[in-house]
Amino acid sequence: MDNDIIIVGGGPAGLSFACSLASTGIPVTIIERQPSESLAEPAFDGRDIALTHLSVRILTELGIWERLPDDAVSPIREARVLNGDSPYNLTFDTMDESIDALGYLVSNHHIRKALFERAQDIDELELITEVGVSSVAPDEDGASVVLDDGRKLNASLIVAADSRFSETRRMLGISASMHDFGRVCIVCRMEHDQPNEGIAYECFHYGRTLAVLPLNDQQSSIVITAPMSERDSIMALSEDQFNLDVQTRFDDRFGNMRLVTERFPYPLVGVHANKFYATRFALIGDAAVGMHPVTAHGFNLGLSGQEILAKQVIRAANGGADIGDSELLKRYSNKHMRTTRPIYYGTNEIVKMFTDDRPATKVLRRWTLRLANNFPPIKHAIRNKLTESQNRGGLFPLLLR
Ligand SMILES: Cc1cc2nc3c(=O)[nH]c(=O)nc-3n(C[C@H](O)[C@H](O)[C@H](O)COP(=O)(O)OP(=O)(O)OC[C@H]3O[C@@H](n4cnc5c(N)ncnc54)[C@H](O)[C@@H]3O)c2cc1C
Secondary structure, eight states: OBOSEEEEOOSHHHHHHHHHTTTTTOOEEEEESSOHHHHHSOOOOSOEEEEOHHHHHHHHHTTOGGGSOGGGOEEEOEEEEEETTOOOEEEEEOOSTTOOOSEEEEEHHHHHHHHHHHHHTOTTEEEEESOOEEEEEEETTEEEEEETTSOEEEESEEEEOSOTTOHHHHHTTOOEEEEEEEEEEEEEEEEESSOOTTEEEEEEOSSOEEEEEEETTTEEEEEEEEEGGGHHHHHHSOHHHHHHHHHHHTTTTTSSEEEOSOOEEEEEEEEEESOSEETTEEEOGGGTEEOOGGGOOHHHHHHHHHHHHHHHHHHHHHTTOOTTOHHHHHHHHHHHHHHHHHHHHHHHHHHHHHTOOSHHHHHHHHHHHHHHHHOHHHHHHHHHHHHOOSOOOOSOOOOOO
């Protein structure tokens, strides 16, 4: 069996890349461990993905945005960052009437479903499900992949999109910096008595952080991060106890709050591969960079990265050149890394600072918010980064939540 591109992993990044190559005529095979029913009808997993304008532009061009149900897109009109037990907040709004929102929240399962539906329309795409990859062997002339069931596939290029714990990245010996925050992120949806008015709150309380992100229909997406040692006790709270706990920590801003979904825990581990390519091999999505969810940037970076790689591949294919060429892959890696490195390391430091409750850091946290609030260039840079629709790279750490 011969393919031009093999994508390992049919998650949001792998499917986006396949959709970017639609109508190029390049034969693509996706290998995915999950059954195709789970891709066609993904279950709600608690993640409401905050998308930047750049991501909306990419999803629109891929024909994904139009497939999302209208009521599944919730605009974030303003973002407020609170620190400790102080009512003082750092605020961001669009500051521009031509832009209706800083970003948009869409549930991960809607994104995955729309991507899968679009991918189904691509003639040159083959999806092999319910099987993993047992080995990968790339060399200058071509690459091959052996599946767990013994099948062997050949390709010009192998793209790993198999999560932040990418096994194919390991098989190729690409090292990665990993940071285990020792914390857990618990996500769910809650409804409340008062409207949220499209305002996203990130409350860096002492001990825990609480993000309350605006959804339609008087609901919000709740993101709690706490030390891993508190995971079981938070998950064990009865619904009533949990409702009261969140409502109290949120200072009753929205009145009574009630769970409307189950709670989903995710361990907080950030990963950044030290390069995004090897011979006939590229990393995309979380396999390249797995961000801390509080930064709301994992999928945004996954989308912009796959677009960079797709453009390089399409240009080579159109010119009759080798789509697995090392120089091409290196260009992709360097360009994407110029964006990901500062964001990954910058936001990790911000998250570390805002979850450090030592007295000196508490003072620093307070002054950082005030400086950011009163120094317009910082606010403008962050807001512009969220609302730009072209990938210009950049040095500014982003906090959408
Ligand atoms: C709580 C939470 C909130 C988040 N919020 C945001 C947000 O607001 N904004 C944002 O941009 N991002 C957010 N993210 C990040 C976003 O969810 C991820 O960046 C995105 O899901 C990564 O997609 P991916 O396709 O790279 O990886 P994954 O979603 O991990 O998919 C990997 C796929 O590969 C398959 N696979 C794995 N190994 C193999 C193998 N060996 N063989 C075959 N298949 C394999 C898996 O089954 C899976 O389908 C959040 C993440 C979390 C946990």
